[in-house]
Every structure is written in C-alpha cells, then in structure tokens.
Amino acid sequence: MxxxxxxxxxxxxxxxxxxxxxxxxxxxxxxxxxxxxxxxxxxxxxxxxxxxxxxxxxxxxxxxxxxxxxxxxxxxxxxxxxxxxxxxxxxxxxxxxxxxxxxxxxxxxxxxxxxxxxxxxxxxxxxxxxxxxxxxxxxxxxxxxxxxxxxxxxxxSPPEKKINEKLVQEIAEVEQKEDKPVVRRILIADDSAVARKQVKRAVESIGFEAILVKDGKEAYEKLVEMASEGDIHEQISLLISDIEMPEMDGYTLTAEVRRHAALKDLHIILHTSLSGVFNQAMVERVGANEFIAKFNPDELGGAVKAAIAPK
The missing domain is CATH 2.40.50.180 (CheA-289, Domain 4)
Structure with a gap:
C-alpha cells in the first residue's frame, strides 16, 4: 500500500x-x-x-x-x-x-x-x-x-480560537471607510461540527454573526431562499465554505453560486483541511475569491477583512 x-x-x-x-x-x-x-x-x-x-x-x-x-x-x-x-x-x-x-x-x-x-x-x-x-x-x-x-x-491539540486584537481593530477601521454599514453576517458551511464552531468563534470575535449549515447542498438552498427574499448582499457579507462535504462539495457549491444570477457576485472563501495537496487552478476555475487552509483564526480574519474592504 x-x-x-x-x-x-x-x-x-x-x-x-x-x-x-x-x-x-x-x-x-x-x-x-x-x-x-x-x-x-x-x-x-x-x-x-x-x-x-x-x-x-x-x-x-x-x-x-x-x-x-x-x-x-x-x-x-x-x-x-x-x-x-x-x-x-x-x-x-x-x-x-x-x-x-x-x-x-x-x-x-x-x-x-x-x-x-x-x-x-x-x-x-x-x-x-x-x-x-x-x-x-x-x-x-x-x-x-x-x-x-x-x-x-x-x-x-486545541487550536487558537480567537482573532488577535490588532486585527480586530484593523477590521473595525476598514468598516469605517465603507460608504454604508457592513452587513455583519457570514454564512458558514462545514460538515464538521468542530470546524463550524471554530469558524463561528473566530468570526464572532470580530463582531460578526454566524449562520451555520452542514453541507454544500444546505448552503446553496439557504442562499437561494435568502435571495428570494431580497438582495443577498444586504443579508450576508460573504460565504465561508469547506470543500469536502456530503451531497455537494465546496467546489460544486461555488460553481452553482456563480451560475445563479442573484448570487454570482457573493464573496466566497474556501476553507479546508486539504492543506498539503489542493488544486489552486480549480479554486480559480470555479470562481472562489480565496483559499485558506484550516485552521488559523488570524488568516481567516485577514480574509474577512479583505472581503469587506472597499473595492
């Protein structure tokens, strides 16, 4: 073997x-x-x-x-x-x-x-x-x-749970530069209960509310439901998704979001334990904005900061 x-x-x-x-x-x-x-x-x-x-x-x-x-x-x-x-x-x-x-x-x-x-x-x-x-x-x-x-x-070996205070302050400063208030809600998709809690604690430490789903299919259905109720960008700031998930993986979820007219501009971070071998070309091909290997709360916080920064 x-x-x-x-x-x-x-x-x-x-x-x-x-x-x-x-x-x-x-x-x-x-x-x-x-x-x-x-x-x-x-x-x-x-x-x-x-x-x-x-x-x-x-x-x-x-x-x-x-x-x-x-x-x-x-x-x-x-x-x-x-x-x-x-x-x-x-x-x-x-x-x-x-x-x-x-x-x-x-x-x-x-x-x-x-x-x-x-x-x-x-x-x-x-x-x-x-x-x-x-x-x-x-x-x-x-x-x-x-x-x-x-x-x-x-x-x-329990990982660090919170984002450091300096980065928290930097994120607050980024928000102040926005023309309108940042939507402080993030959709998090991960099949691991532990991983969901890790990401939830990290985003809550910078003042964001976490909406949790267990797989790509549930995430896509939630996004479509939200889009039917109004502008998705007025309901969440971004999607943080695992790649390996039952029923629909993160790559497929990303591709489906990019194909949906009301969701296609949503900022997507793929956050996965596939840290050593992953297909960066595929990440770009399906249209994810960023790829982060689990689990470093400061890197995750930096990615959220980049997502909400004025374009």
Missing part, C-alpha cells in the same frame, strides 16, 4: 466534479471506515514506535518516516473504542490535515473506491453530539463511516 498517491495528478481531476475517492479501512471490529484519499500521503506497515513523556493518551508513539517525526494516533482509541492490538501487524495511514502531518493507526486497510459526493450523506438523526462522524455512505451494501478527523485533532 505504499505510494498510495502515485497518481495524484489523475486524482485531482475528480475535483470540481463532485466526486472523491475513499480509502476504506477497519479498526478493532467489523465496522468499516473511510478517509478521503486526497488527504492521504502514504500507507505503511506500522513502523517501530517510540514512546515519549506527556503524550496524549490516544497517541501511541512517534515514528521517524522519510525524514519526519510523526505522531501516530490510535484511531480506535480516539473515537472511544478499544486500543488497537497487535500493532506490529497493523497499518499507519499517513495523512495531512490542517497544516500538520500525522499517522492514524488502523487494523486493516482495504481498497480505494471512486464515489460521487451525492452518495456521501450526513450522519443519521439520533447520532447525538458525541459521535466522531462527518458522514456515512453505503458500499457493497455495507455502511461505511467517515470519521471527523478535525474533531480528533482538536481534542489532542
């Missing part, structure tokens, strides 16, 4: 077509899980792990891989399951999320499956708030769960 991204160029062509590829795997049980291949750098037989003091309880150790020291997270333990047993015969999925590289310890790696985002659905009602899912899908008549990796990483 090494060099699992040996055809990155081919895979990036899926971007913008509302498609993705899932790498499926299992943990300490029969349940099947998936992770977007676009976030996977490599899959390895579990290397020798070195214990270090004061590691989070779900980090089984660190490994030296291709010149990097990488924390290896026991994915089963991280989502509330049993510790992974027989580590020597397990695998590590090396991935890049939110500007960091980490390894996820899994019991078994299966295969890569090409899918349409419309087949990726939000977690079922009744899942509660404590679950670690962003989505589910059906493969070979079997439920596959897509784990909320951002929630796991936030629990291990």
């Amino acid at each position: 090494t060099s699992i991204l040996d055809s990155v160029n081919q895979r990036t062509q899926l971007v913008g077509q509302n498609r993705l590829e899932l790498l499926t795997f299992r943990l300490m049980g029969r349940q099947r899980y998936g992770i977007n291949v676009f976030k996977v750098k490599e899959v390895l037989q579990c290397p020798k792990l070195t214990s270090m003091p004061n590691l989070n309880r779900v980090v089984r150790g660190v490994a030296h891989i291709r010149g990097q020291t990488i924390s290896v997270i026991d994915l089963s333990l991280a989502i509330g399951g049993r510790p992974t047993a027989d580590i020597e015969n397990c695998f590590v999925v090396i991935s890049e999320f939110n500007r960091s590289v980490q390894g996820f310890l899994v019991s078994k790696v299966e295969r890569i499956i090409n899918m349409h985002w419309e087949a990726i659905l939000p977690p079922p009602d009744g899942s509660g708030k404590a679950h670690y899912l962003t989505a589910v899908t059906n493969i070979d008549n079997e439920l596959v769960e897509i784990i909320d990796v951002e929630k796991i990483l936030a629990e291990i």
Whole structure:
C-alpha cells in the first residue's frame, strides 16, 4: 500500500466534479471506515514506535518516516473504542490535515473506491453530539463511516480560537471607510461540527454573526431562499465554505453560486483541511475569491477583512 498517491495528478481531476475517492479501512471490529484519499500521503506497515513523556493518551508513539517525526494516533482509541492490538501487524495511514502531518493507526486497510459526493450523506438523526462522524455512505451494501478527523485533532491539540486584537481593530477601521454599514453576517458551511464552531468563534470575535449549515447542498438552498427574499448582499457579507462535504462539495457549491444570477457576485472563501495537496487552478476555475487552509483564526480574519474592504 505504499505510494498510495502515485497518481495524484489523475486524482485531482475528480475535483470540481463532485466526486472523491475513499480509502476504506477497519479498526478493532467489523465496522468499516473511510478517509478521503486526497488527504492521504502514504500507507505503511506500522513502523517501530517510540514512546515519549506527556503524550496524549490516544497517541501511541512517534515514528521517524522519510525524514519526519510523526505522531501516530490510535484511531480506535480516539473515537472511544478499544486500543488497537497487535500493532506490529497493523497499518499507519499517513495523512495531512490542517497544516500538520500525522499517522492514524488502523487494523486493516482495504481498497480505494471512486464515489460521487451525492452518495456521501450526513450522519443519521439520533447520532447525538458525541459521535466522531462527518458522514456515512453505503458500499457493497455495507455502511461505511467517515470519521471527523478535525474533531480528533482538536481534542489532542486545541487550536487558537480567537482573532488577535490588532486585527480586530484593523477590521473595525476598514468598516469605517465603507460608504454604508457592513452587513455583519457570514454564512458558514462545514460538515464538521468542530470546524463550524471554530469558524463561528473566530468570526464572532470580530463582531460578526454566524449562520451555520452542514453541507454544500444546505448552503446553496439557504442562499437561494435568502435571495428570494431580497438582495443577498444586504443579508450576508460573504460565504465561508469547506470543500469536502456530503451531497455537494465546496467546489460544486461555488460553481452553482456563480451560475445563479442573484448570487454570482457573493464573496466566497474556501476553507479546508486539504492543506498539503489542493488544486489552486480549480479554486480559480470555479470562481472562489480565496483559499485558506484550516485552521488559523488570524488568516481567516485577514480574509474577512479583505472581503469587506472597499473595492
């Protein structure tokens, strides 16, 4: 399973077509899980792990891989399951999320499956708030769960939540230069509950109200509904959207907004955990105004500042 991204160029062509590829795997049980291949750098037989003091309880150790020291997270333990047993015969999925590289310890790696985002659905009602899912899908008549990796990483190493005071002041000064008051509302679309809360706290720290939706389809329906009630620019200042979302991804959402006469001029920031490998050309082609890798509140605040600045 090494060099699992040996055809990155081919895979990036899926971007913008509302498609993705899932790498499926299992943990300490029969349940099947998936992770977007676009976030996977490599899959390895579990290397020798070195214990270090004061590691989070779900980090089984660190490994030296291709010149990097990488924390290896026991994915089963991280989502509330049993510790992974027989580590020597397990695998590590090396991935890049939110500007960091980490390894996820899994019991078994299966295969890569090409899918349409419309087949990726939000977690079922009744899942509660404590679950670690962003989505589910059906493969070979079997439920596959897509784990909320951002929630796991936030629990291990909580990110900064607020925008610094200097930037808050700069944003206030930008507003003063506007001919009319800035609409202090932002629509935020993200399938991760943790990511939604992170962005919500950041924009609220600069005095903006956050309207939260869980995926691209819900975001587009909300925007169309708002446009039917009046000028969209008098209701929100901008849209901040994740890229990977059930039913409709951020690229497709952006393209649909640009095609809608009443929405086409809306400022759009794509905000995603795809920090290491992303298709900048696709970002520009679908018409997003800016791309930001998660999660740096000051960078997000700077992007909001640019969005509301006098043109």
